[in-house]
Amino acid sequence: MTEQHGRAEKKNPRLWPFGPDLLPRLLSAIVLIPLTAIALTAGWLLFALLIALVMAGAYREWEEMITGRHSAWPSVFIMGLVAMIAIAHPMNGAWASAVVFGITVVIAAFIKAPNRHWRISGVIFFGFATIAFLAIRGSSGVGIWAGIFLVSIVWMTDIGAYFVGRIVGGTKLSPDVSPSKTWSGAAGGLCAGTLSGIVVWFVAGWALDTPSPFAIGLLISVVVSISGQLGDLAESAVKRRFAVKDSGDIIPGHGGLMDRIDSLTVAGIVLWCVGLANRGLGAVPQGILFW
Structure with missing residues (x-):
């Protein structure tokens, strides 16, 4: 009985290969x-706000992954800066986003942590992605x-x-x-x-x-x-x-x-x-x- 049940389980993926x-x-x-x-x-500020929300949330996940813990500092602070990279773009142009981006990378580099190079990499990656999305949408x-x-x-x-x-x-x-x-x-x-x-x-x-x-x-x-x-x-x-x-x-x-x-x-x-x-x-x- 157990052997037949096991065979049935092996056949199920073929009948429904997509899973739950x-x-x-x-x-x-x-x-x-x-x-x-x-x-x-809608574009402009609404699009920038969506990108800010998504990128800040994604960076929070990155921070939790590389540190292995839930912590408010410094992840929430850097989240805010990542969000500002997006919001600065429609308000003051690409140069403003670039300035906020640069400041965020410098701050991430100076915050001591065991995986500091991973934090810097995350800030650079999500910062570039934020600027890319806003530039692709444009005005x-x-x-x-x-x-x-x-x-x-x-x-x-x-x-x-x-x-x-x-x-x-x-x-x-x-x-x-x-x-x-x-x-x-x-x-x-x-x-x-x-x-x-x-x-x-x-x-x-x-x-x-x-x-x-x-x-x-x-x-x-x-x-x-x-x-x-x-x-x-x-x-x-x-x-x-x-x-x-x-x-x-x-x-x-x-x-x-x-x-x-x-x-x-x-x-x-x-x-x-x-x-x-x-x-x-x-x-x-x-x-x-x-x-």
Whole structure:
């Protein structure tokens, strides 16, 4: 009887390969997608406030992970500074964010702690990601499309990797870092993310009446999709380094804020660099979509 029960358990994953986290993931998406859409459309201070909240919360999870304890000092203080990096941008421009960013890095460097280099790394990473998100959105309607371009690629990469990886399975992508990820999932995510990016690329070109070459949209979509997956693997490596399964439990089906934005932050920084290289600091959204 026990042997038959064990065999049944082994067969169940084949009948339902997605596990119990699928429903929480769907419910989370129902909340997160409209919230992101509203913030992108509204722009300016509302978008900056959302980024401030998310990045400050993600840094708090980072601080707890690298220290292994819940503490008000210095995490709450640095959280406030990370939030100010975002809020300063619409109020006084990119230079103000850069100044707050620099001050935050200096303060983090002077606060004594066993893992001070990890704290500094976290501040630098989340600071750059904050500036990248705000620069991608910018203050014009082009930024809405640039933001949609980014999130569509990253989210569809995540969705494609999840479903293809669970259904097809196969060889593990990096068993020492993230045992659940497979090469089939990575390929499925790349295809889904790239296809989504190309669709948005063409729709944005039509809506803005500035069509850009297909080859460039394809290349950027591929690069952003791959960078998002690398960001996911990088966070998994850090969590394994500190023996943490999830960065938090604030988002059902995903864990913490870091678990939700790991791909988005790395992909956002990469896309920001693309726009920066093409059109400069003052026209990042145009640098992403106009070629």
